[in-house]
Amino acid sequence: MVLNRVTVGRIAALARIDIAEEEADALAAELGAILGWVETLNEVDTDDIAPMTSVGGHSLPWRADEVDDGGYPDRILSNAPDAAGAFFAVPKVVE
Amino acid sequence: MMRRLGVADIRAGLASRKFSAVELVQDRLAALEDAEALNAAVTLMPERALEAARVADRRRAAGEPALPLDGVPVAVKDLFCTEGVRTTASSAMLEGFVPPYESTVTANLIAAGAALTAKTNLDEFAMGSSTATSYFGPAVNPWKARGDGRPRAPGGSSGGSAALVAASVVPAALGTDTGGSIRQPAAFCGVVGLKPTYGRCSRWGIVAFASSLDQAGPITRSVRDAAILLAAMSGHDPRDSTSARQPVPDFEAALGGGVRGLRIGVPLEYRVDGMPDELDALWRAGAGWLKEAGAEIVDISLPHTHYALPAYYIVAPAEASSNLARYDGVRYGLRASADAIEEQYARTRRTGFGAEVRRRVLIGTYVLSAGYYDAYYTKAQRVRRLIARDFEQAFGKVDAVLTPTAPTAAFPLGEKMDDPIAMYLNDVFTVPASLAGLPAVSLPAGLDGEGLPLGLHLIGRPFDEETVLRAAEALEAAAGFDAEPEFVR
Amino acid sequence: MSALIEGRDGAWEYAIGLEVHAQVASAAKLFSGAPTAFGAEPNTQVSLVDAAMPGMLPVINRVCVEQAVRTGLGFGGAIARHSVFDRKNYFYPDLPQGYQISQYSDPVVVGGTVEIPGRTVQITRLHLEQDAGKSVHDRDPDRTLIDLNRAGVALMEIVSEPDLRSPEEAADFLTRLRALLRWLGTCDGNMQEGSLRCDANVSVRRPGAELGTRTEIKNLNSIRFLREAIEYEGRRQVEVIESGGEVVQETRLFDPDRGETRAMRTKEDAHDYRYFPDPDLLPLELDEAFIEAVRASMPELPESRRRRFVGELGLSDYDAALLTAERARADYFEAAAAGRDAKQAANWVAGELLGRLNREGLEIEAAPIPAAGLGELIDLIADGTLSGRMGREVFEAMWETGGPAAVIVEERGLKQISDTGALEGLVDELLAREADKAAEYRAGRTKLLGFFVGQVMKATGGKANPKLVNALLRARLEE
Known part of the structure; x- marks a missing residue:
């Protein structure tokens, strides 16, 4: 697996992680090496094998439709980097 | 001398009034400060710990029944959210984060009377096998090699917890294990580390790394102490959809049963190229000890072992991203x-x-992205099923599986940092049980030629921690590991 | 009704599919115990789970699953025994987790139909997902403010096939679907409060040709805007094609002030949602017993009820359709009609009551006259205590005061005089006084009957039973 810097740029954009121009090639090589290594999985015949998406046999548990949470905006906002009244605040988003 | 007291010893000492919980906790808080050079604790919680100790002492004075962990100092990996105490995951991202809530597992420990003394250093977001990716700098293994004297990595990601237990600063600590993050540092630091069955301990309030793999567990100096901690940590939590509705057995009561009649599997695929002779010899010795104690040793095959690590390095980063x-x-x-x-x-x-x-976030983003999802993520999940199936088949023949914990003893601090894949290979023996969600324990079984501890690893059936603990106790007795790191000598 | 767009060189046909987001009627959110009520102070209805604090985990609300299943059964969809919650990964400030928990490859309901006039519209699927929070862009000059009260509220996304052929059909479909959701009690259908929102996928083609390239118009929050947006978008696409261009597959927003759609700045193709099964949740497995229990709890569906009103109760098609447009209406009617002449009850509910509600802009739930009260009024007319005209007077009084009919009749002395003896006396007296007119009647001027009736009614202050008065006068005049 060889990754190029364009692909790394696309992935970094999806992950919202800034990548410096000068590190793109090195990162591409590094990630490419890891991906090349995990591709050893292609040696395994997995025809007719269902993907294992969860561990354990029990079924999805559910909660009753009861209001037993919320009502504490102070706790919700206690770590906010920026707030305006009871709102979280971020730089203006333009749609 | 309170330093070497284990959890069971503290229980006995408090009951016989040899010391008070406050005395003990004060002593251990002082030890924490003396251990600063290990960089194993990132936040201390003296007020919280002392208050718990005072409550425990009052309970005793009032003649009330003691709680299972009354006054026991416990260090907590800084991945568990603690109410009012900053929880960082050893990341700059959460340097100032103070959770307004307490994780289920730490709340269970508090309810059992424990005195939580410190938040411990870890690899950032539990991603690593050295505790060197921490924003707070690397934790240091209290063990040193005889030859070079270079500081060693405590392993990771629960390296701070393992180091504090190994240095006898605390009798017990909490870790989390996603691909080996309790067991590998336990092996590197010469202590006991238990990863329970996936679903045994609630994940609620633990900063998530990889949801389908993360599991909390204890790090202690004895198998018995691990059993005591596990009992207090476990239990169904309705706030975690993946928490198992399984009764919590009396794990401590399962001890002392011996291994007579147990069948222990030795998987040939774990005999990897380049395994140090000493490790291979220790593994054989371990099998021999169990055989002498009455177990039957069975050669087994776990054919997809070789693919566990690459599958893990797709699944875990995908979930993490x-x-x-x-x-x-x-x-x-x-x-x-x-x-x-x-x-x-x-x-x-x-x-x-x-x-x-x-x-890892970039790798995870890539393997989930359009056009690559099936080739990587789905493929890895299929392989994951094959690995789980290998174990299911093996457990038709044996009651537990014996392997080494890690392919080497603790490596020098700073090594492997520029070679991710070499670092990932540390987890080669621990990752298969993680993918299958199985309980597994690492216990110290000997020292290598340089005087560094080596661990043996037992894997059990789902929710059969009891057999794992029983077999571990037998190994513990036979190995007679009583070495102490230079740091405490 | 389908409608064609007249282009410069021939007609074009719409192909429209809707994606409807319906807020599930539930007290708590889809994966947390925080409340869902509308209009609360910012961030007061937010749990640690909804704010995606580190280490927080989702646990599904049973009622939300039941509501999705109920809705699916309501439109005849197949309920999946096995469905999966996936994560849809994207960044937005009001999306706290950095992903939306949704259902992608295995939704809880597959298939189904909704009838609109002249067409059966196929439903593709229904799935459960989380709503996002709210971004407020216009309160602060430099910042966007985030309120997470809605974050994590359960939504049903209901997707139709591109079967709709005109803006009117799209409006009909949404109207019918909304009525069904309200009927089932699975969504309150309130479009103003955002409980029901709609995206429209619009394309045009030559009649019968392959589907053209579609655009998606986001977040239409009224049926009128839906109609206007599609209307505009169809014409725009025809214009693009006829002037040699190509329709670009994109997401567009409707500007109600200008009546236009415009392309969104963020391009949909930049998204790669990286769906994968949420490892914090297990697959949703529904057994037969669960589905049957939901089915058993369902109200009779509108179509079946309409047929029963016509077939068993003898209502006209028109009245039956009117009375089954809303479940509350049908319930009200059946309660008012219980043990009585159903047609009479239908006349009162469909005529007097709905007319008054309409004038006042009220829903039937807000009617000041309870169904049982209207039933009592109907009884008083049936047993002759009240005339029809008096009945309407009592109805008005009941509406104003909320009091029961019998009390109003008593208080206002509105009882109809049906005592033959008393009325005979009045008739005899009148005929004696107006002997000339009586003679004229007997000579053939029978339209004088009205005069005589009027005189008796006047003498009784309007309380005489008009039928009885008619009969008595005729008997006397024609003997």
Whole structure:
């Protein structure tokens, strides 16, 4: 697996992680090496094998439709980097 | 001398009034300060711990029945959210984060009377096998090699917890294990580390790394202490959909049963190329000890073992890339200032995450992205099923599986940092049980030629921690591991 | 009704599919115990789970699953025994987790139909997902403010096939679907409060040709805007094609002030949602017993009820359709009609009551006259205590005061005089006084009957039973 810097740029954009121009090639090589290594999985015949998406046999548990949470905006906002009244605040988003 | 007291010893000492919980906790808090050179604790909680000790002493004075962990000092990996005490995941991203809530597992320990004394250092967001990816700098293994005297890595990601237990600063600590993060540092530090069955301990309030793999567990100096801790940590939690509705057995009562009649599997695929002779010899010795104690040793095959690590390095980063999306600088944690939101995201996540976390988030993003999902993620999940199936088949023949814990003893601090794949290979023996969700324990079984501890690893059936603990206790007795690291000598 | 767009060189046909987001009627959110009520102070209805604090985990609300299944059964969809919650990964400040928990490859309901006049519309699927929070852009000059009260509220996304052929059909479909959701009690259908929102996928083609390239118009929050947006978008696409261009597959927003759609700045193709099964949740397995229990709890569906009103109760098609347009209406009617002449009850509910509600802009739930009260009024007319005209007077009084009919009749002395003896006396007296007119009647001027009736009614202050008065006068005049 060889990754190029364009692909790394696309992935970094999806992950919202800034990548410096000068590190793109090195990162591409590094990630490419890891991906090349995990591709050893292609040696395994997995025809007719269902993907294992969860561990354990029990079924999805559910909660009753009861209001037993919320009502504490102070706790919700206690770590906010920026707030305006009871709102979280971020730089203006333009749609 | 309170230093070497284990959990069971403390229980007995308090009951016979040899010391008070406050005396013990004060002593251990002082020890924490003396252990600063290990860089194993990132936040101390003296008030919390002393208050718990005072409550325990009052309970005793009032003649009330003691709680299972009354006055027991416990260090907590800084991945468990603790109410009112900053919880960082050893990341710049959460440097100032103070959770307004307490994780289920730490709440269970508090309810059992434990005195939580410190939050311990870890690899950032539990991603690593050295505790060197921590924002707070690397933790140090209290063990040193005889030859070079270079400081050694405590392993990771629960390296701070393992180091504090190994240095006898605390009798017990909490870790989390995603691919070996309790067991590998336990082996590196010469202590006992138990990863319970997936679903045994609630994940609620533990900063998530890879949801389908993360599991909390104890790090102690004896198998018995691990059993005592596990009992207090476990139990169904309705707030965690993956928490198992399984009764919590009296794990301590399962001890002392011996291994007579147990069948222990030795998987040939774990005999990997380049395994140090000493480790191979220790593994054989372990099998011999169990045989002498009455177990039957059975050669087994786990044919897909070789593929566990690559499958893990697709599944875990994929889940992590999504689990770490919430660190966006909007509601809590670091925010790098910018004029536009998109710029703010990219800078915040660039600054807040270290190199290894960024690497895994990028790998995870890639393997889930359009056009690659099936080739990587789905493929890995299929292989994961094959690995789980290998174990199911093996457990038709044997009651537990014996392997080494890690392919080497503790490596020098700073090594392997520039070679991710070499670092990942540390987990080669621990990852298969993680993918299958099985309980597994590492216990110290000997020293290598340089005087560094080596661990043996037992894997059991789902929710059969009792057999794992029983077999571990037999190994513990036979190995007679009583060496202490230079740090405490 | 389908409608064609007249282009410069021939007609074009719409192909429209809707994606409807319906807020599930539930007390708590889809994966947390925080409340869902509308209009609360910012961030007061937010749990640690909804704010995606580190280590927080989702646990699904049973009622939300039941509501999705109920809705699916309501439109005849197949309920999946096995469905999966996936994560849809994207960044937005009001999306706390950095992903939306949704259902991608295995939704809880597959298939189904909704009838609109002249067409059966196929439903593709229904799935459960989380709503996002709210971004407020206009309160602060430099910042966007985030309120997470809605974050994590359960939504049903209901997707139709591109079967709709005109803006009117799209409006009909949404109207019918909304009525069904309200009927089932699975969504309150309130479009103003955002409980029901709609995206429209619009394309045009030559009649009968392959589907053209579609655009998606986001977030239409009224049926009128839906109609206007599609209307505009169809014409725009025809214009693009006829002037040699190509329709670009994109997401567009409707500007109600200008009546236009415009392309969104963020391009949909930049998204790569990286769906994968949420490892914090297990697959949703529904057994037969669960589905049957939901089915058993369902109200009779509108179509079946309409047929029963016509077939068993003898209502006209028109009245039956009117009375089954809303479940509350049908319930009200059946309660008012219980043990009585159903047609009479239908006349009162469909005529007097709905007319008054309409004038006052009220829903039937807000009617000041309870169904049982209207039933009592109908009884008083049936047993002759009240005339029809008096009945309407009592109805008005009941509406104003909320009091029961019998009390109003008593208080206002509105009882109809049906005592033959008393009325005979009045008739005899009148005929004696107006002997000339009586003679004229007997000579053939029978339209004088009205005069005589009027005189008796006047003498009784309007309380005489008009039928009885008619009969008595005729008997006397024609003997």
